[in-house]
Amino acid sequence: MDNIVLDVSDVHKSFGGLKALNNINLQVEEGKIHAIIGPNGAGKSTLLNTIIGRLVPDTGSVIFNGRSITGMQPHEINQAGVVRVFQTPEIFPDLTLLQNVMIPAFASKEGPVKFNFFRSLFGEKDVREQAEEVMLDLGLHDQMNRPASDLSRGDKRRLEMAMSLVQNPKLLLLDEPTAGMSRADTNRTIEILQRIKARGKTKVIIEHDMHVVFSLADHISVLAQGAIICSGPPHEVKGNPVVQEAYLGGAHI
Amino acid sequence: MLMESPRKDYMIMAIFTAVVLTMPLWTAPFGASYPDLLQKFAIYGIFAVGFNLLFGLTGYLSFGHAAFLGVGSYAAVWSFKLLSMNVLPAIVFAILIAALFAVLIGFVSLRRSGIYFSILTLALAQMSYNMAYSVLTPITNGETGLQLEHGDPRVLDFAFGAEETAGLPSTNLFGLEMSGWPGFYFCAVVLILAFFLSLRIFKSPFGLKLRAIKSNQNRMMYTGYNTRPHLLLVFVISGMYAGLAGSLLAVTDPLAGAERMQWTASGEVVLMTILGGAGTLVGPLLGAGLIKYFENIFSAINEGVLHSAFSFLPDFLNDFLTFIVAPFVGEGWHLTLGALFMAVVIFLPGGIMEGIRRLTGLAKRTASHRGGKGSARTGGPAHSAEG
Numbered sequence: 001m002d003n004i005v006l007d008v009s010d011v012h013k014s015f016g017g018l019k020a021l022n023n024i025n026l027q028v029e030e031g032k033i034h035a036i037i038g039p040n041g042a043g044k045s046t047l048l049n050t051i052i053g054r055l056v057p058d059t060g061s062v063i064f065n066g067r068s069i070t071g072m073q074p075h076e077i078n079q080a081g082v083v084r085v086f087q088t089p090e091i092f093p094d095l096t097l098l099q100n101v102m103i104p105a106f107a108s109k110e111g112p113v114k115f116n117f118f119r120s121l122f123g124e125k126d127v128r129e130q131a132e133e134v135m136l137d138l139g140l141h142d143q144m145n146r147p148a149s150d151l152s153r154g155d156k157r158r159l160e161m162a163m164s165l166v167q168n169p170k171l172l173l174l175d176e177p178t179a180g181m182s183r184a185d186t187n188r189t190i191e192i193l194q195r196i197k198a199r200g201k202t203k204v205i206i207e208h209d210m211h212v213v214f215s216l217a218d219h220i221s222v223l224a225q226g227a228i229i230c231s232g233p234p235h236e237v238k239g240n241p242v243v244q245e246a247y248l249g250g251a252h253i
Numbered sequence: 254m255l256m257e258s259p260r261k262d263y264m265i266m267a268i269f270t271a272v273v274l275t276m277p278l279w280t281a282p283f284g285a286s287y288p289d290l291l292q293k294f295a296i297y298g299i300f301a302v303g304f305n306l307l308f309g310l311t312g313y314l315s316f317g318h319a320a321f322l323g324v325g326s327y328a329a330v331w332s333f334k335l336l337s338m339n340v341l342p343a344i345v346f347a348i349l350i351a352a353l354f355a356v357l358i359g360f361v362s363l364r365r366s367g368i369y370f371s372i373l374t375l376a377l378a379q380m381s382y383n384m385a386y387s388v389l390t391p392i393t394n395g396e397t398g399l400q401l402e403h404g405d406p407r408v409l410d411f412a413f414g415a416e417e418t419a420g421l422p423s424t425n426l427f428g429l430e431m432s433g434w435p436g437f438y439f440c441a442v443v444l445i446l447a448f449f450l451s452l453r454i455f456k457s458p459f460g461l462k463l464r465a466i467k468s469n470q471n472r473m474m475y476t477g478y479n480t481r482p483h484l485l486l487v488f489v490i491s492g493m494y495a496g497l498a499g500s501l502l503a504v505t506d507p508l509a510g511a512e513r514m515q516w517t518a519s520g521e522v523v524l525m526t527i528l529g530g531a532g533t534l535v536g537p538l539l540g541a542g543l544i545k546y547f548e549n550i551f552s553a554i555n556e557g558v559l560h561s562a563f564s565f566l567p568d569f570l571n572d573f574l575t576f577i578v579a580p581f582v583g584e585g586w587h588l589t590l591g592a593l594f595m596a597v598v599i600f601l602p603g604g605i606m607e608g609i610r611r612l613t614g615l616a617k618r619t620a621s622h623r624g625g626k627g628s629a630r631t632g633g634p635a636h637s638a639e640g
Contacts, residue, residue, distance in 0.1 A: 052475065078477035090475070092468035095461075103465045106458055107477035115486055117459035118450075122259050124458060167477070 003030045005171055005202045006051070006082075011060035013046055020046045022226040024060070028171070028219075031200045033193070035213045038223035039246075044206045045087070047223065048173055051204075052084045053077045064171065075112045081170030087179060089156035091163070093149035097140055100148050101131035101162050108167045134166045138192060154185045161189075165196065172196075174205045178212050190215055214238070222246070262452060265534070269448055273441050277434070283550070288437040289505070290549050294542045295440035296501045299447045301525040301537035303494020306454060307487055308523070309532035312467035316371045316519050317358065317378025321351045321492040323385070323514030325499025327392065330399045330509045337409035338422045340431055340439070344500045351496020352489050359488035363481055366470065378519055385511035398510035424504050431504050440501055447494060448538075454490070455534060463487055495522075528597055530604030539605050547590045554582035 006028040013021040020043045028034045036044050049055040051062055053074040061070045069077050092100050105127045110116070135141040138158050143151070148159060157177070164172060177193070178186040186209065193216055197203070207213050213220065214234055221231040224246040230237055237243055272279075276294070280286045285294075304318050328350040332343035362373040385393040393399055401421045410422075424431040431439055454460045466473055466480050473480050503509055512518075525544050530536025556579050563571040581589045601607045 054475075073479070074474045075477050075479050078475060084475060086475075090469065090472045092465045092472065094468040095464060099461060099465075103462065103473075104476045106462065110458075112477055112479040113482045115459060115483075117454045117457045117486070117490075119457050119459075120259055120262075120453070121456055121458055121461060127458075163476070 004028065005030045005065060006204070007063040008047075008051070009061055009063070011047075011050060011057045011062065013043075013050060013055060013057050019226050021050065021057070024226075024228060026221060026228065026231075028202060028204055030202055032218040033197055033203045033205060033216050034219045034221065035205045035207055035217035036221050036223055037207060037210075037213055041225075042223040043226040044223055045175060046226075048084065048175055048204075048206060051077075051173060052082060078107070078167075079112055082173065083164045083167050083169035083171070084173040085157075085160050085164050085175060085177060087175040089153065089160050091148045091156055091159055093147070095148060096145050097135065097148055097151075097159055098128070098131055098144045100159055101135055101166050102127055104163045105130050105166045131162075131166055134162045137165075138162045154181055157181070157189075158192075161192065170202065172201055172203045174203060174207075176206055176208060178207065178209050186212065262456065265452065266445075266449060269535075270445050273445055274438075276441070277437070283546070285546060285550055288433050290545070292437045292440045292501075292505050293545050293549070295437070295444040296498050296505070297522075297525065297541040297545055298538045299440075299444050299501065300495055300498035300522055301529070301541040302444075302447055302451050303491045303498070304522045305526050305531060305533075305537040306451060306494070307491035308526055309537070310455070310460060310463040310467060311484060311487060313363075313366065313484065313488070314371045314523065315362075315374040315488075315491070316516065316523065317362075317374035317376075317381075318491070318495050318522055319516070319518035320358070320378035320381045320514050321355060321495035322499040322502070322518065323381070323509070323511060324354050325351045325496030326503045326509035326513055327385075327399055327499075328496070329500035329503035330401070330507055331392075333401060333407075333424065333503070333507050334399075334405040335408065337407060338424050339409070340424050340426050340500075340504045342409070343424075343503065344443075344497060347496045347500030347503075348493045351499070352493045354496075355489040355492025356485070359485045359492070363484050363488060375516060375519070378514060379516055382511055382514040382516075385514060393509070393511060396511075398508055400508045424507055436505055439504070443497070443501065447497065448534075452534060454487075459483070459486075524594060528594060528604055530606030533604070533606040536604050536606040543593075543605075544590065547586050551582055551586040551589060552584070556583075 004027045006026070008024055008026040011021055011024040012019070024043075024047060026036075026047075036047065038044050046055065050057045051069075053069070053072055053076070056071050061068055063069070064077075064080060064082055067080070069080060069082070072080075092103065095103070102124075106114075106124075109127060132141060132144070135144060138161060140155070140158060140162055143155070148156070151159060161177070174193075178189050181189065190212055193203070193205075197216070205213070205216065217234055219232070220234055220237040221228050222237060222240075222243050223229070229246055230240050230243045232240075273295070276291050277286050277288075280291065285291070300318075300322060304315070308314055325347040328347040329343040332346040336342050336346075358374065358377045362370050362377065365373060386395055403417070403421070407415070407422075415422075426435075426439060429435050462473075462478065462483055466483065470480055499509075499513065502513070521544065522541075525540035526537045527540070528543060529538065529540025556575055559575040559578055559582070560571060563574050566574065579585070581592075597604060597608075601611075603610070
């Protein structure tokens with residue numbers, strides 16, 4: 001298959017004696033939404049961290065678009081097109097919403113380092129318009145000039161989504177995008193994700209909420225105790241007795 | 254604030270230029286209108302504006318910035334000795350040497366952030382200070398300080414036909430002597446240029462990135478930025494401002510001593526910036542002006558001056574007030590400054606600029622309160638915010 005965007009192969013990661021990731025193999029196809037589910041402590045966030053460069057795997061490799069990103073710096077991985085949305089909103093609280101979204105837009109436009117200290121921000125109309133467009137799309141534009149620290153938690157997560165989308169990522173990694181959200185906010189997020197799915201962006205989602213997973217995912221991998229125990233389309237995973245045993249304790253979905 | 258039209262920047266520059274050039278007029282009622290002091294305001298203003306680019310934008314608190322001030326002074330005096338008494342080569346040379354020095358210190362210090370960065374800059378600056386007194390004596394002339402001498406080469410001056418004079422020569426700008434009012438106006442013009450560059454940096458994409466680093470540096474890495482080169486550049490620019498200020502100190506008095514590099518001098522620029530308002534454009538200048546005013550004017554007030562100031566009062570009140578106020582002036586000016594600093598940090602964490610913002614906000618609200626009927630409700634939250 002040559003439409004594999006992300007190829008994680010034989011990845012191991014241990015912390016002291018604890019095997020957090022044990023021989024992980026994962027292929028993500030282009031344009032698909034790939035969900036990773038699993039009980040707490042299964043290693044979902046560790047896996048995500050090895051993909052974005054926060055952690056370096058002990059062995060194994062992570063290939064993105066045919067190029068190894070194992071051991072690369074986080075900013076290099078971002079510049080390659082892998083963008084992560086964090087579980088707890090990671091924003092710039094002292095800046096306005098518009099500035100929060102312009103910062104990642106500048107990173108995509110200018111690369112990791114650019115010393116444009118004599119250039120006026122006023123001349124950066126394209127970046128500003130790009131940021132405004134994404135904010136309009138996510139319904140944040142009416143709060144554009146407020147400081148980000150003023151936002152509610154749900155709005156902060158939407159802001160982070162805007163910060164990720166403005167970079168036009170080739171691969172978007174979402175870490176529990178609806179954790180702690182109300183039902184209304186969750187549905188709104190699903191709606192946003194379905195909309196951007198239509199644009200053919202590849203996504204990996206880590207999620208607890210089965211409602212979210214089954215309304216979005218094309219492919220599901222189940223992680224338990226650091227290993228992938230099952231991987232396949234939603235209907236297969238749903239009916240798999242091993243999954244029900246390990247993850248759901250025998251309960252029916 | 255960042256998105257306003259460029260016309261506003263021109264307005265700011267026009268007002269700033271007018272205010273700086275008319276300083277001799279409006280400082281007169283405060284008894285500060287003499288060139289030496291105004292020159293100090295301008296020079297330490299440049300120092301603070303540069304420090305604020307680093308601390309105000311990125312939040313990296315350098316406790317060793319006086320090292321660059323000292324290096325700038327030494328470099329300028331060497332330029333006077335070796336090349337010319339003209340101030341331009343001295344300033345350029347000082348800025349370059351300070352930049353070089355800042356690259357070295359910044360490269361080491363910026364490997365850490367927070368308190369560890371502060372400690373590293375402090376340690377490196379103190380090391381420079383002590384070395385100026387010991388192993389570097391051939392360059393710094395140790396405790397005597399580096400000064401002009403008869404028989405200095407001054408190759409450029411002599412090449413253009415200058416002759417050795419009986420007294421020591423004075424610094425000049427193509428023949429215009431840099432003492433008295435010309436000296437002040439020269440520093441004032443340099444300050445205006447330095448402020449303009451600072452304004453441009455504040456309103457540039459680069460400046461926005463620096464603010465983002467201050468707000469959440471970790472996030473910057475996952476947003477695709479390599480933050481350290483940005484930090485190093487602003488550290489070097491900030492060091493160059495300090496070198497420029499140091500060279501101007503040498504322009505007003507061509508003598509460089511290591512005491513300029515001591516940690517108290519580094520602490521002073523931190524105080525200036527925080528007192529005026531870190532991260533604001535004008536705040537550091539206000540802080541620098543205020544501290545230099547206290548140092549030079551407040552310290553000169555003695556009991557005799559107080560007695561005559563209170564002479565319109567009955568004798569016993571005059572004596573009483575003099576007794577109360579005396580500890581806060583003259584030798585005691587540090588006490589007043591310390592109390593002021595504490596009051597600002599506790600009540601106005603954003604410095605004097607925050608005070609000004611609150612006052613103008615209050616004035617606007619009272620104006621709209623008076624103007625619009627039934628605006629009592631809009632006044633309500635304002636009052637609670639004030640309390």
